[in-house]
């Protein structure tokens with residue numbers, strides 16, 4: 001396993017945790033005052049860094065008062081800002097000091113400009129410079145969080161989409177903006193995530209279990225998305241899965257050093273460019289692709305929402321009947337087929353029944369190593385809460401968290417199961 005890094009790891013028990021909060025020039029900047037208050041009350045040290053635009057929208061005084069320390073904003077400060085125990089003995093390097101000082105970094109709100117600069121490696125003020133100086137382990141271990149907030153048209157702009165995807169691939173946790181009424185009067189996606197979500201994401205990032213396992217040399221297959229069973233040449237029978245959790249899992253396994261393959265049904269999120277993906281639009285195609293990919297993998301995570309029924313016959317033409325009766329038949333049981341023959345050392349399945357008893361029954365029936373029992377409501381949502389039910393060991397209930405944090409937790413569990421299987 002990878003050794004504990006000097007920075008970005010779990011802080012020694014003797015000192016409070018440290019949050020570095022970057023505030024950029026979005027109208028939602030005032031909401032992060034509550035984040036500062038929350039973490040100060042939990043006894044965290046909080047250092048706020050504001051951009052020039054943020055300071056124009058909201059003066060630094062409230063942040064200074066709540067954080068109990070001056071807001072940092074100058075790349076060339078007259079006075080050293082960070083405590084005497086910071087890593088650098090040089091007073092002139094606040095950006096390096098601050099980047100090393102933090103256990104968790106959160107930028108909230110993050111403007112389109114901030115995302116663009118970080119994705120492009122531009123360092124022209126204190127915040128953008130220190131973000132590039134944050135140790136790569138901190139980023140890979142999911143302790144650098146970016147919470148974008150902007151007008152919907154800006155959020156949906158291809159350049160912003162591309163920059164966000166690039167940052168995700170590097171390991172930044174993107175706290176997805178919410179949908180709703182925006183400050184400019186428009187309605188749509190782009191609202192800064194709620195304080196609860198921001199605080200939850202910071203807390204999850206600080207957990208020791210957020211650290212990535214070392215999976216170099218391990219082959220992982222993740223299925224993602226939904227199957228679409230044809231009814232006729234234009235219509236399909238499908239479900240609401242977005243593929244977001246499967247894609248997040250694939251990305252996390254990749255960050256952990258594994259050789260990852262995605263087997264994908266239809267997905268509503270962009271696929272990571274760095275991960276090979278085999279398309280599997282129907283249950284039959286998924287069976288073939290999974291059987292093939294799983295033959296020589298170490299960990300198989302069956303995250304895709306494979307429809308359990310399909311039309312018994314597919315009409316050759318688009319049907320225009322006033323009333324139509326569909327006859328459905330069962331699709332193949334992919335998990336059972338994979339575990340019946342030469343199975344990978346670790347096979348993880350999902351159950352939409354939240355009951356632990358049902359998960360245990362599924363574990364036995366399908367010869368799995370772990371079942372993730374999660375309720376239906378999580379399909380298509382940004383967060384997931386679920387119970388991890390392993391074949392051996394303790395059942396763990398995970399409260400609702402971002403799909404990225406959940407993916408990190410599940411990857412750690414998969415690494416533990418693989419180590420146990422190899423013992």
Ligand SMILES: Cc1cc2nc3c(=O)[nH]c(=O)nc-3n(C[C@H](O)[C@H](O)[C@H](O)COP(=O)(O)O)c2cc1C
Pocket residue numbers: 023024025026027028051052053054109110111112113114149150151154
């Ligand atoms: C009133 C006002 C509100 C703004 N709100 C946002 C916002 O929510 N998101 C965003 O990306 N840009 C917003 N902008 C534009 C940014 O402030 C602008 O792009 C600026 O260059 C960002 O600088 P920074 O990233 O260094 O803070 C806003 C501008 C104004 C004048």
